[in-house]
Amino acid sequence: MKRIRLIIAYDGTNYCGWQIQNNGITVEETINKHLTALLGEEIAVIGASRTDSGVHALGNVAVFDTETKIPAEKISFALNQRLPDDIRIQKSEEVAADFHPRFCNSTKTYEYKIWNSQFMRPTERLYSYFVFLPLDIEAMKQAATYLLGERDFISFSSSHTQVLSTIRTIYDIAVEREGNMITIRVSGNGFLYNMVRLIAGTLIKVGLHVYPAEHVKEILEAKTRGLAGPKSPARGLTLIGIDYHEESEKK
């Protein structure tokens, strides 16, 4: 028996998110189905990030245990032959039997993309959120700085969060413009439900001068749901990757 870790990229447009549910096809069930067929064992992967409906990923992580004789690093290629073209395994490797993608310490990085122009560019529409009015990027940058560090982010979470603690640490948050595309890139040790989309929606309001940058500090300190946001659309959000700390690789 060995434990295999997959790095998974997907275009979330046509999926009801990562986690198996009743009302539509999910990334998790699609991977389970094709892994089960490939390996001839009943496989149920454990995913790191249960991305929402419509959210994309370049590097989500999942693990499963298998008796297969296929070399770990070949599983990616074999599985990609079977998967639909909006899901692609980027890497497969053997990891320690105690590696768990959710319980091991990690840094997750997300990007939220905003197309800020009078006219949407159709070839960007699936992977960014269209904002017509010009955004003040300097104000957004300033507002973002209030979110840095270890904080109680309950103000930036949706109500059906079921977590023991709403304290998270944001290591880095950057707001950058390249042409009409604004990217909010945020790294942290974890994110509450809808946290990045609520941050994006709040920074957009700052960028529109609906309220000043300092108001983000007040929202955070209020520790109350409903002040932040609105939640920006899923299509702008991409899970870039997950780095695991102090990992005990199986050698």
Added chain:
Amino acid sequence: MKRIRLIIAYDGTNYCGWQIQNNGITVEETINKHLTALLGEEIAVIGASRTDSGVHALGNVAVFDTETKIPAEKISFALNQRLPDDIRIQKSEEVAADFHPRFCNSTKTYEYKIWNSQFMRPTERLYSYFVFLPLDIEAMKQAATYLLGERDFISFSSSHTQVLSTIRTIYDIAVEREGNMITIRVSGNGFLYNMVRLIAGTLIKVGLHVYPAEHVKEILEAKTRGLAGPKSPARGLTLIGIDYHEESEKK
């Protein structure tokens, strides 16, 4: 009566190209339908570039004549309200009554994108061509230089071209890599049918060391169809824009 020019962007994935035909929905007919409904006149636009099925555009050009009282520059906004989200007018403006998007001299710029990596990235799959084996970009750059200037490009055209002359001028051609994405950017005074996709397919063969860079010169000098290519898939191709020279703008 005034003549209006539209700058049009589209995601070609779901269209059977620009030009009206019987076996599927085209960009041209979609624009005609919504312009006709918007203006209350029967509109049939004249397009600059009849892009193939699956090819994208950031700046195709079309014109039409109208009696409308809607200010020319507002037509873009009004039309975008009606168009499906994979077509977006980027600009609308009045032009001289004798402006013709195909018969006026212009520089057209295309990009062909290649995702060169062991694994496709799903969020790039609709707008680039996946090449698994590593491409030698220096060889591709050298090969591209043979295509510069005024030449007979019949070797780089598909057989059902119906043109009086196969002589075209390429002003600029660049091959660049940024991470896993290779972009071939080419500007010229016109392109024969399938010319950019045949150039891309040929440069890919050079990049794979199927033949040396110098062979591109031999293909060109042979003035024979069938030596170049294969034609690379449509999804990698985007019409970036069209610049009109010495334009007599109506003031």
